[in-house]
Amino acid sequence: MYEYKLQINMGLWKSVYVLVQGQHHEEAIEVLKTIAQQAINSIGGQVSATDLPSNIHSKVDEVEITDIISLAKQINELVLQKNQMKASSLMADYIERVISLLFSSQADVENFKREILISIIHKRMKEQSAASLIHEPNAQAVDYKESEYVTTKEAAIIGGVTDQTIRRWCEKGKFPEAFQTDGGHWRIPQKYLKTSLNQAESADKWMRKLDNQTKNHIGEVVDEFDIDIEYS
Template sequence: MTRLMDQEQENLWDSVQILSQINAEKAKAVFKVTIEKSLQQLGITVPVFSTIRLSVPSTDRLSQLRQIEKKMREAYAHQEKEKAYEYLVDYIERLSQMTEDDPLVVRKKLLASLLNERYKRKPKWSAKRYRLSASLSPLLSKQVAAAYYTTSEVAKKLGLSDQTIRRMCEKGKFPGAYKTDGGHWRIPRKIFITTPEQDERAEEALQQIDIKNQKAGYVDEFDL
């Protein structure tokens, strides 16, 4: 499973590099998805990142970030968590340099968000209060459902199987996730970097790459 996830991540990086030379907006969308998936493999969530405006990185800077991410994932996979987090600090530092905003401000926001998600206290109220049940009004049910993903939606978002996502829920990998009365997992949308709209744009870009690849076979012939 880890090898498959690594290969999918490498494919995403390749797509970012291709799109960076063709379509800036689509490159940004896929770039965010790539970052989200790399952090999720470490069980890390940085919600504030969804509000940060990315710039299109140069080939050299993208390659450097890609290498750091690879080392970070490898260290984590070998249970070298301290080393993985050292790479994470470098990863965030470089990411802050690839935005349209003040790098110093962005870096502080990312680190603050990371620390908040990792060390915040559990709320006093129980998730049971928010479980979808017949006792909830249709309007409230709709509002609660809009704030959460199903396991199948997260599986599609992260490129994993539904079964893998359920196991991750059982292990507490998704902060705030809970089971409904019917035994279905619900996962907070706010813990993910990308919004559903950004995911959709990234998916469209990747599909166009596949189509153009099949028809032309050469990056030079892409016209996205």
């Protein structure tokens, strides 16, 4: 099951409102572009700043901004109430109204909405394709050392941390394109790990031997630190 968290940053909307009141329309538009990008990506789309128009000459209407802020608050309240159907319906209206402020014509808005839909479908197809490889009848025979994805246990060996730590990193989004199978098991792209499983297994054997030697000498081993990671 694939879920996306609706993302509406009310702090950014406050900035837009202040900028519009001060007649700083160009600056308001730049913030609106960030809002649009966050909202679209939060529902599974893939939009970058370069996908949005760069030369926008229309002024932003203060009344329209106030109405959209009110809509955003409704969506946030529905999310807190776990009313997913109503929140999803209003989110569709919200995104359309935001991008309508960025494009000069309704035709441009419709074309952009189509591109958003295509990006979501493409992303879902990639996820399902990766998941189907894991769930083939001969899945036990899959050589993860040669495949694109590894299990949390294998990633833990490669990263030198616990399986629980890897799962926590997955939940925090530390591994882009990582996904959960129908059974709730994480699969992590091999490309984000800095070594191969073979190399990690050899290193792990060496570290266990070193731990045993350390334990024999000082009576204890060093615990794993709860560290965080960043990938460039």
